[in-house]
Amino acid sequence: MMNRYYSFGEYLKEIFGKKVYKVNVDAGFTCPNRDGTLGTTGCIYCNNDSFRPSSCAPSKPLIDQxxxxxxxxxxxxxxxxxLVYFQPYTNTYAPIDHLEKLYKEALSHPEVVGLAIGTRPDCVDDEKLELLQMLSKTHMIIVEYGMQSIYEKSLAYIxxxxxxxxxxxxxxxxxxxxxxxxxxxxxxxxxxxxExxxxxxxxxxxHPIKFLKIHQLQVVKDTLLAYIYERDPFPVFEYENYLDFIVDFIERLRQDIVIQRLFATSPEDILIAPKWNKTxxxxxxxxxxxFEERNARQGSKCSFDRNRAICC
Structure with missing residues (x-):
């Protein structure tokens, strides 16, 4: 690990010997928390416009994106x-034939070395995992699960x-x-x-988690969370507090876990809080x-039980 934490760019360069970039695509998926299967409003914080690039639109054919x-x-x-990144909504939430067509179409481009697939943990099954296992024999396949929290009280709240x-x-x-x-x-x-x-x-x-994305809770427009916040504001991360928090968190994290994201960003026109006014x-x-000021490093305060841990 060259830096004070294990970045995704560093990991990809180790694997491929060169810089690898993510191409975000929107393949037109929905979510069981929106289509009526589990709910219709989505998670309390969810507004996909908060992270979807303007070039990533389901109206464009996948190969064109x-x-x-x-x-x-x-x-x-x-x-x-x-890497083609299937990002918005739940990107395994479709029949297996449709998924196979989309994934293989994405991998057909000669400069694509793999896929990153964002999804929910309740939207995979053996058949879908067998498909991904087959694709992983020739390409890098990363499945990114929305964990959000380990606490049932928090999962219920959101x-x-x-x-x-x-x-x-x-x-x-x-x-x-x-x-x-x-x-x-x-x-x-x-x-x-x-704590x-x-x-x-x-x-x-x-647990056998190789990659991690960390987001501070953001309140964005057109979400249930915005409705709650505007009527009864709750504390959100102030900027300096978050800098200390993220260093504390990474110090406790296993050294082999690759950090894909350290913070969330949303367009200023829809962000309500926290407003950091930083690029x-x-x-x-x-x-x-x-990290430098504190002479901190990933894993320097990691105290997990190595007999229970399964490293990837």
């Missing part, structure tokens, strides 16, 4: 290899629609097939104390500076 994204990344970064045991079952079923596993978590949910949020690092250490690069620079 990929070609456009690759063209942009080549022109700007001289990129030569790419109206997630599944429990923590469902997440763990999906993680182990995926890992046992040799497929790389990622997790998304949200820190700063009002139901949790700071409870930090303790999620200790729990993650015990992505400024936030990243400040986090790196805080």
């Amino acid at each position: 990929i070609k456009n994204g690759i063209g942009y990344l080549k022109a700007r970064y001289k990129a030569k290899a790419f 109206m997630r629609g599944h429990d923590y045991s469902t997440f763990l079952k999906a993680v182990y079923n995926t890992h046992e097939r040799g497929i790389l596993v990622g997790a998304h978590i949200i820190v700063g949910i009002p139901t949790e104390t700071r 409870e949020s930090l303790a999620m690092a200790d729990e993650i250490n015990l 992505k690069q400024e936030i990243l620079n400040d986090i790196n500076r805080r």
